[in-house]
Amino acid sequence: MAEPPEADLLRDPEAYARLLEHVHDAVLAGVPAPRSPRSVVSDSWQRSLAAHVDPDSGEAPLVFEPSEVTDLRAEHPLAPVLPLLRQTLVSIADDAEHMMIVTDAEGLVLWREGASGVLLRADRVALTEGTRWTEEAIGTNAMGTTLATGEPVQIYSAEHLVRRYHAWTCAAAPVRDPETGALLGSIDVSGPLRTVHPAMLALVTASAQLAEGQLRAQLAVRDEKMRRANMRHLDALRGRPGALLSAGGRVLAAESCTLPSTVEVRRGGGTVTLPDGRIAVVDPLDDGFLLRLATSGPAHRRRLTLEYLTDGAGSTTLDGREIPFTLRHAELLTLLALHPRGLSAERLALQLYGENGNPVTVRAEIHRLRTQLGTGVVQTRPYRLAADIDADFLRTRAALRRGDAAEATRTFSGPLLPESEAPAILEERESLTAQVRQVALNTTDSDTLWAFWETSCGADDLEVLDALCAALDPADPRLAVARTHRSRLS
Template sequence: MKWVSTLEYVAEPPENDMLRDPESYARLLQRVHDAVLTGMPAPRSPRSVVSESWERSLAAQVDPEDSEAPFIFESAELNDLRAQHPLAAVMPLLRETLVTIADDAEHMMVVTDADGLVLWREGATGVLRRADSLLLAEGTRWSEETTGTNAMGTSLATGRPVQIYSAEHLVRRYHNWTCAAAPVRDPDTGVLLGSIDVTGPLHTVHPAMLALVTASAQLAEGRLRAQLAVRDEKVRRANMRHLEALRGRPGALLSAGGRVLATEACLLPSTVEVRRGGGTVTLPDGRIATLDPLDEGYLLRVATAGSPTRRRLTLEYLTDGTGSTTVDGRDIPFTLRHAELLTLLALRPRGLSAEQLALQLYGESGNPVTVRAEIHRLRTQLGTGVVQTRPYRLAAEVNADFLRARTALRRTDAREATRCFRGPLLPESEAPAILEERESITAQVRQLALNSGDPDALWSFWETSCGADDLAILEALSTTLASTDPRLAVVRAHRARLD
């Protein structure tokens, strides 16, 4: 589902003449209004957003001389509508942002639903009283189809912020007013929820009105997005057990609207088209999947003819530098704790439980809850198909320098072992299992280099922080390097400094 946020719109600006000389501009707009509606030559053309709105309104049979907003609901009936409407959650924010300003500037704030029904109206008492004479009141509908061109209705019709001034209103009785409105969209589905409007008498026009309502709509969408993130996390926590029960088979946890909240061993678009009640769906790439309804959302199970393509995880942690983590060739920012987790999982391909990881990372004081939280963050960082659960294990194809070094040690291949060894394993780590592995690899590579008598292997180890001041390595180099090898002079000079 493709949708565009209010944040991405650039509204057509009102004319500079309106801001420099509002009264003269209003008289000009009146002449334009009369000329266009009577078919006479006009002194200028209306703004495109206005002329297009006039066309839509006239096509809906709005009478410019005798139309008014219809009452749809009485005040008593609005309470339930307000309570159930998504914008109710952002009304405190809108009051804080707009109503105080509206009071001071002789304006009022109006909030509608997606059909233009006025749900809330707050602001300066005098302006509210004057608005009553226009039936700009709670329970009335201000769509283009009912009241012609107006900021609320036109913003909903176009999906864009808009300011309507004086005779830009199609209906004549609204010519003494100015208004600016911006639409608000549901961050989950992208559908219009309603509009936020600031309205006031003609003389209260201000150049910041349009920017103010646009910013307020952005804040409202941001607040709704934050609330959605909280709900998503609750759904994940409540339903992750269903995803983990797939035990590595491809699937996903979806919101009620089809957004992908978590995945297991598969790549998916951000949203999957869902059917109420579940059933079989076809994914955009042609794969077939089954939707199992949950209390909140769906469990998506992907049917595969064969094994899914494995992702490639590369770990370079034997280094005196910072190391690197890449997935499918893409560098991944990582923390020391995440590097420790990946190292332990790479060393134990059959997997480890949260309790085992806690013991290896923290010792006897380790807490499995902390490990689960770190694994969750790590899986989010790496994306799907890298770390699986129950037990925690690496599903990707792993290429790690410390694993290559271990293989070379088993083969007693000194050159390959020292080529892989560019420094100690995660030197800043104090995790018990990492300390043990670091000391083991360092000691074995050092001993293999010494036993080999190979000057190239010895030199590779000496170039690391582990071998730089190692007298045994220096002694071996002094005896194995040819007298014509320029490296011999470097070794002797360094040994002399140590002595």
């Protein structure tokens, strides 16, 4: 949810701008500020500075020349809603000495319309068609920040990271594809400080919602045309299970089968595995696909083995074949295995990165993971694993629930992903280690205590060593080893 404008901004914009200048200077200098920036601004400054944006000399980069932008406009999905946006925003922007800006999902300015005086001022600070306004390119600004967060946002004066934009105020809202939910771009209204208006953010948000509504209406028309043009292909199956799919994989009509609302398909069609394991063949049609179920019952599910309780590198195995993996992919697989019903991109971002998590980053990582493991293993909406999971941390968890101390310590070979700093992984690692330690201490079984002591989590634990020495039989050769190690720690 977007943070509302400050009351001080609405009462005295110029005084509020001066206060923000002091806050901006103090935060960047690392000295106490007269107040804290809004959280959306503070988070954006951190992302922008991490991308090495210079607050003193940054300028939006020109990526495409005007002639190239013309071609990009014609192909962009937001082109059909420009008349609506002009009707709802440009006339208001003219009256208020503002301008309307529309970007693509990568922050490229495709359209810019409004009061001529404001356009001339914008030219002087590179706020023009063909420039890129992501946070990574130019720091905190309404367009870039709304694309980074997926939420409407207003940025006023010195809330912009780069100083040359402190004389500007802007509000932006994201626009999403009604079929896929993917970001298409942002709609922005920008202008000089003196023309700031409390309704600006609400106006831009409403305009973005109107644009999405028009896109949904256009999508419904295309769906109906596709059904009418291709229903004969579904009829030709003569009652055999199948479906008509949109170009994005949405089920538009089905025959003799139950399917999820959306099927993951490749552009050229081919064989797909449904979430329940059924196999289907997808044939390309005009503006969509024909799906034919190849099997009526569930197919053999793939087996994903995760060995992440270790002091070493761990391993990820798919159907017996070891898969190279990054720490981030191991973290994703761990969280998805711990949440079999699935997680949204927003929830994954929170668990991986904390409050500063960006769902866009998570979606990119999931895309790379799905490319590596296959779309049949990692499902979407929500993100979840559609495979038989054999994970050492899940086996340990199950043993703890049963109160089986011997099995819990046998499967616990070390801390969960010890190099991970993801908040949810840290919490799970500490919880699992503490529980295994406690069940080991609660038993007098020497083998159970020895198994935990052999891990890095128990090696230098004096309480565990004392319990082990007390549990071992005097004739057991392991007692001398434990006592020697105990004496070294004293």
